[in-house]
Amino acid sequence: MYKVLIVDDEPKQREGLKMFIEWENYGFSVVDTASNGEEALEKYRMYSPELVIADIRMPGMDGLQLIERLREEDPQLHILILSGYADFEYAKKAITNRTDGYLLKPVDEDELIQYLHRIKQMIDEAKKTSLWQNVSKEWTREAFIQSILSGSMEHDEFTLHEQADRLGLLWRKYQILLVVSPKDEKGATNEVNVLRRKLSARFEECGRGYVFSHQGYVGVLLQEPLLEVEHDDVYQELQGSGIAEFTVVLGERVKDLSDIPLSYTSALELIKLQFFFDRGRILSGELLSKLRSHTADREAEEKCTNNAEEQLYYAVEVGNLDAIKQLVVEFGHTLIRRHFSEGEIKQRYVELLTLIHGRELKQRPELQSQSKGYCDRVADIYRVRTIGDMFEQVESLLRSIASPLNEDTGRHREVRIMLDLIHRNFRDNLKLETLSGIFNYNSAYLGKLFKNETGEYFNTYLDKVRIENAKEYLEEGLKVYQVAEKVGYTNVDYFHTKFRKYVGTSPSAYRKKAGNE
Structure with a gap:
């Protein structure tokens, strides 16, 4: 998952863009936002994002000045310009500073997604090249695992298995375990090192798997699937690392080297769904199946x-x-x-x-x-x-x-509360069934309680309160249809019927008698 930093001096724009799309679906994750250029530089140094999306016009250090500073620190950084101004001169300056694109507010979703696809492809290619350059001298287990996960393993199946056998990675079963810590905490590098040490002590030292880092995650390629009875023990060990918050996910169990990416992908899917699960547990495919299998009415x-x-x-x-x-x-x-x-x-x-x-x-x-x-x-x-x-x-x-x-804790407090509720909310579509759930009674019992205390059925009492208020509105000169709506009757004819029942005359006649016609 590649990291994105959003820079804009308008809070609504920052938060809006952050929630604008499902970033994870396109291989990105918004690690943080910044409200100005100075804050953006500080957070860039904290997170080292692969992509920065920056507003071109901000107080103090504007977008172009920010780009110049960022380019001094990282010539390979990908940058998208964001602006409410279709200013060609600004666009030319942005191109001069080697930005990847120029987005106008309001941002077009399809255009942003197209940029993300293109930028992800560029980053992937650059990482593949870098990875192969590093492993060409010395083929390590971690580089081998990373190459399989990134899809850069271009050897035939025989060569793949031969390399795996040489590295002690030719097993009967495989499973990916990933650990994710919050992206907005400082000291991310230190956290990664702590997690690697903990995972290494738990799995590598007893020959159960090998630790790796990939796309910002720390993980373990497990030789045998992690048993459910081990979940709590593993989680508690990681809790002892001193890291405040983290999530542990398990990918699907697979039987072949070539299927390891499937286990990794299923683990990533669980990371995207971690919002739906309780803290303090390892998330697995079984939990995902339960989440998806529910069929609702x-x-x-x-x-x-x-x-x-x-x-x-x-x-x-x-x-x-x-x-x-x-x-x-x-x-x-x-x-x-x-x-x-x-x-x-x-x-x-x-x-x-x-x-x-x-x-x-x-x-x-x-x-x-x-x-x-x-x-x-x-x-x-x-x-x-x-x-x-x-x-x-x-x-x-x-x-x-x-x-x-x-x-209010007195006798029949429910009825007193209901009366207060009716007088303050008579305009609403009040129903005894709705209120019964609030008081944890069935509607029949609550209705009986109400009638015993007031001498009126709930709906009758509500109608009378509405009609009394309707009389006041008519005396003020409001039209009949306006009054009907204000006191909670959506049907004017029904309002006429109720008014005549309780007042003995029509609303229009009452309004006329009150001297408003």
Whole structure:
């Protein structure tokens, strides 16, 4: 996986481009972003990316000055210019500085992908040439493994097996193990060395495999597949390395040298899916199979997804923290079953959090003072590493704006909360079935509880509250269809029927009597 650094002084542009495409599908990974030229130089030295995408116009050190500095440090670095200005003079300067291309904002997805394909091919070719130059003098096990994984092994099968036999790599079975540490931590080189030592002590010294580095990953070519009972032991050993966070993945088991790339590819696929798994375990093909094999009732799952906003909003409204936690997790699992990608899931949660916050602000203006902090934390959703971390972040955000109504612990508190909910949300499509889930009761029991306490059925009480508010709007001079919409009736004729039932006259006649016609 080749590393990409994005440089732009606009936060939305930086984060937007980072989430714009599934970079891993094209052989790249965004290791970090920078907001100016100086920060870009610092992060370039930290990560040594193969590709830098830089805005041409930035305060201080602009894109062209940054390119000149980068070229002094690495003449082979690949660079794409990003700009909102179709400026030919800037384009000529960029070409002079040997950039790989010039992208105009808004970025065209197909054009960016074409550049990535071309740049990856150039990097691959350069690495193959470099690799063969290095191994031509002394053929090492690691270089042999790297050449197989990179596809640069051009010998026939007999020669391939002959070389493997000479290096002690002609085995009955093979499996790739990869270890990935976060790309945004400092001291990456030191981490690689620590991981290599740990893996070498665990596998090389007892003849179970050989350690290698490839495309930024540290891995082991295993002679025999790693048994499931060993997973926890291996993971705990790596935990003792002092590295804060890492992911371990196992590729498929294969029987021939030529199939080793298949094991490596399946391991890479798991790395791309690590967001979906819990921390603290080795990810294997068996887990991937379970993730993919689930078949869902699409209609039921879609209904559950569409109801998520309403259910979570009311859970926040009534301050039911247990329901918030449960619904946050259920919504995520539903999206997984519907095969949403990591980016799509994060986007849905951001939209959900934004919508619920907006609705809460209308009901409770006092929340406005904490809106900026809330929105900043919502943006952090895009940076979480696992779905479990995301659940915790989303739950924490919703708890921070949850209503204090849950503090009511008296008799029939549920009914008092429901009454408050109706009076503040009568415009919504309130349903007893939705609220019953929030209170962990079945709808029949909750309806009975409500009627015993208020003397009215839930829907009857809701209608009466709506009609009382409708009378006020009509007295203010609003049109009948406007009033119907404002109090929660999407069908004007149905509103007429309800109004006449409870008031004894039509809405238009009531409006006229109030002196508005």
